[in-house]
Amino acid sequence: xxxxxxxxxxxxxxxxxxxxxxxxxxxxxxxxxxxxxxxxxxxxxxxxxxxxxxxxxxxxxxxxxxxxxxxxxxxxxxxxxxxxxxxxxxxxxxxxxxxxxxxxxxxxxxxxxxxxxxxxxxxxxxxxxxxxxxxxxxxxxxxxxxxxxxxxxxxxxxxxxxxxxxxxx
Numbered sequence: 001x002x003x004x005x006x007x008x009x010x011x012x013x014x015x016x017x018x019x020x021x022x023x024x025x026x027x028x029x030x031x032x033x034x035x036x037x038x039x040x041x042x043x044x045x046x047x048x049x050x051x052x053x054x055x056x057x058x059x060x061x062x063x064x065x066x067x068x069x070x071x072x073x074x075x076x077x078x079x080x081x082x083x084x085x086x087x088x089x090x091x092x093x094x095x096x097x098x099x100x101x102x103x104x105x106x107x108x109x110x111x112x113x114x115x116x117x118x119x120x121x122x123x124x125x126x127x128x129x130x131x132x133x134x135x136x137x138x139x140x141x142x143x144x145x146x147x148x149x150x151x152x153x154x155x156x157x158x159x160x161x162x163x164x165x166x167x168x169x
Contacts, residue, residue, distance in 0.1 A: 006032050006040070013042050013053055016105040019113050020044055020051065049120060050074075053108070058098035062108045066123050075123065075134060076141070077111060083137040084118045090144055 010030060014021060028045035032038070041054040050065040052074060063074035078091040091111060094104050112119070122134070 006030050009040055009055075010042060012101065012105055013044075016102070016109040017044070017051075017053075017112070019109075020046075023116075025049075025051065049123060051112070053105075055101075059094055060101060060104040060108065062112060064119055064123055075138070077108065077119075079134065079138050079141050080119050080122055081111065081115055082141055082144075083134060084115055084122060087140070090141075092145070 009032070010027060017025075023046065025044040025046045028043040028050065030040070030042045032040040039054070039056060041052060044051040044053070045067055048067050050067055052063045052065070054061055054063075062077040064077065064080060065072070065074040081089050081091055094107065096103055098104070
């Protein structure tokens with residue numbers, strides 16, 4: 001059962017991220033965990049990058065890490081795009097039907113293909129010592145997600161349940 005499910009997931013990734021395979025990426029690992037709400041993860045690898053595509057509670061997301069890194073640091077696609085565009089392009093949560101995995105994969109594929117060359121450069125720089133700027137960007141992204149979440153709620157009453165960062169009070 002799980003092998004069949006993983007094979008379907010890998011086939012969808014192969015279809016939507018065809019450009020990565022054409023660039024020399026290959027499947028590195030894949031796992032499916034029914035006991036964790038159907039969490040799955042597929043990692044692709046090239047000589048310099050790992051691309052992690054994963055499903056967490058219905059939303060498919062993508063993170064990238066340096067293939068030679070020993071510290072196992074992954075950066076979300078949204079953080080990297082925000083960093084590359086100097087804050088001009090914010091990728092929020094997927095706002096379509098979470099059941100439609102093909103649309104989610106296509107959205108991520110389109111974004112990744114547009115920014116892959118820049119992402120490769122940023123991850124290489126980070127690997128050589130530019131962690132601080134990406135960590136700062138990550139905190140900015142968290143703040144934007146918090147604000148997006150608050151805007152999407154129908155009542156101000158719910159805002160009290162969203163924790164504020166200490167440096168934004």
